[in-house]
Amino acid sequence: xxxxxxxxxxxxxxxxxxxxxxxxxxxxxxxxxxxxxxxxxxxxxxxxxxxxxxxxxxxxxxxxxxxxxxxxxxxxxxxxxxxxxxxxxxxxxxxxxxxxxxxxxxxxxxxxxxxxxxxxxxxxxxxxxxxxxxxxxxxxxxxxxxxxxxxxxxxxxxxxxxxxxxxxxxxxxxxxxxxxxxxxxxxxxxxxxxxxxxxxxxxxxxxxxxxxxxxxxxxxxxxxxxxxxxxxxxxxxxxxxxxxxxxxxxxxxxxxxxxxxxxxxxxxxxxxxxxxxxxx
Ligand SMILES: [Zn+2]
Numbered sequence: 123x124x125x126x127x128x129x130x131x132x133x134x135x136x137x138x139x140x141x142x143x144x145x146x147x148x149x150x151x152x153x154x155x156x157x158x159x160x161x162x163x164x165x166x167x168x169x170x171x172x173x174x175x176x177x178x179x180x181x182x183x184x185x186x187x188x189x190x191x192x193x194x195x196x197x198x199x200x201x202x203x204x205x206x207x208x209x210x211x212x213x214x215x216x217x218x219x220x221x222x223x224x225x226x227x228x229x230x231x232x233x234x235x236x237x238x239x240x241x242x243x244x245x246x247x248x249x250x251x252x253x254x255x256x257x258x259x260x261x262x263x264x265x266x267x268x269x270x271x272x273x274x275x276x277x278x279x280x281x282x283x284x285x286x287x288x289x290x291x292x293x294x295x296x297x298x299x300x301x302x303x304x305x306x307x308x309x310x311x312x313x314x315x316x317x318x319x320x321x322x323x324x325x326x327x328x329x330x331x332x333x334x335x336x337x338x339x340x341x342x343x344x345x346x347x348x349x350x351x352x353x354x355x356x357x358x359x360x361x362x363x364x365x366x367x368x369x370x371x372x373x374x375x376x377x378x379x380x381x382x383x384x385x386x387x388x389x390x391x392x393x394x395x396x397x398x399x400x401x402x
Contacts, residue, residue: 136304168190174202175250187214270300334351
């Protein structure tokens with residue numbers, strides 16, 4: 123695999139393309155929705171996207187921001203939107219100002235601080251909401267929700283013509299369901315699972331799991347604001363997600379070794395549900 127290319131992975135009709143390796147790079151694009159969670163070093167697969175959701179300001183997740191802006195300007199793309207923890211807006215703006223000074227050029231951009239539970243509407247079908255992650259610096263996790271409209275129960279069974287007439291009269295014949303499709307953690311301790319009730323119910327839970335065995339202790343993981351497989355295993359049965367995708371696995375575990383440890387340590391019933399994201 124070439125690092126600049128990233129790897130694709132699809133589930134529940136949603137396509138992901140990205141890379142995640144602890145301390146080195148994390149960037150997970152959803153190209154069909156023109157968004158990326160984190161940007162790593164601005165690999166080519168994020169350069170044409172419109173919405174960027176930064177989990178926190180550590181360089182392996184966020185250093186690509188200035189480069190994305192310069193590439194967007196060079197290819198005359200509209201200004202992108204970067205969503206991020208509020209405390210990151212000012213220092214990142216300062217970095218851009220410095221780079222504008224170096225280049226004697228000004229850039230167009232929106233850096234938008236998000237508070238937990240704020241929503242970013244992508245289109246009629248999808249929105250993203252933020253929630254607090256638990257890392258060493260201010261950090262957010264994000265959930266992509268799908269909005270589905272159903273005919274409200276009291277109108278089911280009515281003929282089409284009747285429904286059309288009610289809708290014309292302005293009656294609300296639909297009910298709205300909001301389905302948590304993807305939750306993305308960035309870097310966090312295990313207690314992110316308890317931050318909002320829908321996180322563990324997301325169809326796809328893309329979560330960091332930096333350490334997989336006793337090469338590092340749970341205490342070490344927690345001290346650095348990370349997560350150990352030993353903390354996840356006892357909680358698996360309470361997580362309703364249909365797919366649990368581990369990202370941010372430490373480079374101490376080359377991919378073949380990481381897969382082997384995971385398969386050895388997971389209960390048999392969990393071996394298909396829990397996977398490591400293929401791009402690292
Ligand atoms: Zn971090």
